[in-house]
Amino acid sequence: MGLLDLKAPSQAGTMTEATGQSSALDPGTPQWSVFGQLTSPVTHPWAIVGETILLPLIAVSLGLWLNPDDPLWVHASFPWAWFAPVVLALRYGPLTGIGGAAMLLLVWLALNLVHPAEFPKLFFLGGLILVMVIGEFSSLWLARARRAEAIQRYLDQRLEFLTHQYYLLRLSHDRLEQDLISRPMAMRDALGAMRNHIATEQMDSDSAGASALLRLLAQYCQLEVAALHYLVDERLQTTAIATLGNTSPLQADDPLIEHAMQTGHLCHIAQSLNQSEQSSRYLIAAPLNNLDGECFGLLLVEQMPFFSLQDETLQTINLLLGYYADSLSMHALAAQIRRKEPDCPPEFAFELQRLWHIRQSSQVSSVVVALEIQSRPGMPDVAQQIQRQKRALDENWLIQDVDRSILATLMPLSGQSAAEGYLSRLEMWAHQKSGQTLAELGIFGHILPLDTDPPLALLQRLNEIAHASAQTRPLRPHA
Incomplete structure (x- = not known):
């Protein structure tokens, strides 16, 4: 595929499909008469x-x-x-x-x-x-x-997030088949490492996550010289948060940068050659947009192999940047909870905060079901088996203790009846598997509605259940 055959990301259907970017015909942005x-x-x-x-x-x-x-x-x-x-x-x-x-x-x-x-x-x-x-x-x-x-x-955001995950999984599978010998690390492992960097480091003062992103882009997209600049108060910072290779100082008035900032989509040198007589120093300018369309910064690529500049590479760059921007949003929204509860998974904290905002704005409740699982011989993986019973939108947090475990399941947009239905389904699963009830297996359910109490108060109640002694806590088995 030649360089000049590339389509603009705002016009290429495959790019819009892969990245989940909304177009002019997107029902989320109606064209009012x-x-x-x-x-x-x-x-x-x-x-x-x-x-x-x-x-x-x-x-x-x-x-x-x-x-x-x-x-x-x-x-x-x-x-x-x-x-x-x-x-x-x-x-x-x-x-x-x-x-x-x-x-x-x-x-x-x-x-x-x-x-x-x-x-x-x-x-x-x-x-x-x-x-x-x-x-x-x-x-x-x-x-x-x-x-x-x-x-x-909320459902549109979850669908777009799942679409990102699907394309990343498909891309990881294809790359793993093609380059397993030369690249022993799978993309899933690299993405997990990058998310761990973002979850554990403060991005305002440390560029570990951004450096991990550039290393991942260099490995899978053959980038040679690139820089990542953050956007603060809608102004591009002159100092890069992370660099790859020997980069040049930022040229803010570059036509490719201006076009990327105006459109909010990835732009490459072929567009600059077709649409403007001015030459650009960069090959690719790609914004870091999260699911809500908020822009965190700009990736500027100065050098990469000629034959690597193709549609598949541009899709990979867009997907990895979207994943990184989504992780930044998740880290920012979950930071308040993770400061108090560092063991809480970022996905659980992020979803809990987002559902609390929905509860405040639209009065739509959610619920957390906490399963107290007693440690018994012959049942080493019962918590992992129950985790597989969750619905597609649910998030889990497994809290390990000495004599028992607490499996917290966050059920978005659900109330008391949905939580009781979930416990009834587990009751049927336990009876089919062992012929015993949940109480006989040492599993007790607690329903914690995300209604009037903020997320931190709900997590405090969850910790009280996790660390209460058997003599003092009131167990409420679900029959």
Whole structure:
């Protein structure tokens, strides 16, 4: 494959598929029409106040034009003026609808200030009840929509993460088949080592994880001279956090760097030759984007073998950078928990923090099921067997003690019924395997909801279960 046959990462379908980057047709970034922008609710408070004032005034203005003697349609067959408060209640809830009704009341008082008339009690009472009922209906469905959107965003992130893992696994398998003799270390081992660097080192002061990433890129993508620059306050740092080979000082106004920063996608020298007359000193400029699209930095490649610059290599670079950026996000979000509980796995801490944010924003609960497993002869691997019973989205943390183990299973977006179903499934598994119940096997379940207590308080309760003595702790077997 020739150098000039390469497609831009933003245009190549395989690159978008492999890296999970959203395109212009991605449903997560809808292309709103003009009508859609007009009908979608606004979020700025002053815009809501403006609508609350303007819509009733527009309704009254139409009434003055069409029915000057009765602009509020008080004596008409249908109260057309109440459409304005009803629309406001549907869009924003009962309070805004009541504000629109108050505007109609003020207009009626203003119109009848000179010639007082009998106040239309039933007209305003019926309209106010209608607005409150519609506003309550709107509030209910807005809350449901926000909850569904939060769950959908979470599931989309998990799906994209699993897509990254799938392509990395496939790529690792292919590379292992081709280069097992020359490269005895598999990509999975290298990725695990890199994640351990990120989980154990402070990235603000140590470049161990970034150096591990560059070594991995040199091994699998044949990079010879490259540098990794972090992005701080949307500005590219001139000092590289990690380098490979004899790199040159950063040239921030390079056209390839500017194109990569503008598009947010990997760019290579073929694009610079096709789209710009200016020459670039770099061969590849690739941003470090995590699952949320946040950019952490930029990888700049100055030298690599000519025949290595192909679609497969670009996909590998994109995938490894995405994995590294996701690990940085995981480390940052899980840092608060891991400072208190250093033995907690990064994936468990990261998922716990993210589900706690979802609970606070959308009132969607999750639950942790803690299984207390007594150490008994002839059952050395019962915890590992139970770990294989978890669902695809669950995360496990095995806490080892002298006389027993605690297996904590984090069940995202699940409540009490899901936890009890999980324990019932384990009860059936234990009966099929040994003919005994969980209690007879020395396994006791504790359900810890991630509801009102923050993650650190939940982990404190988990530690109390793990380190409590048999005489003082109340065991609650699941029958």
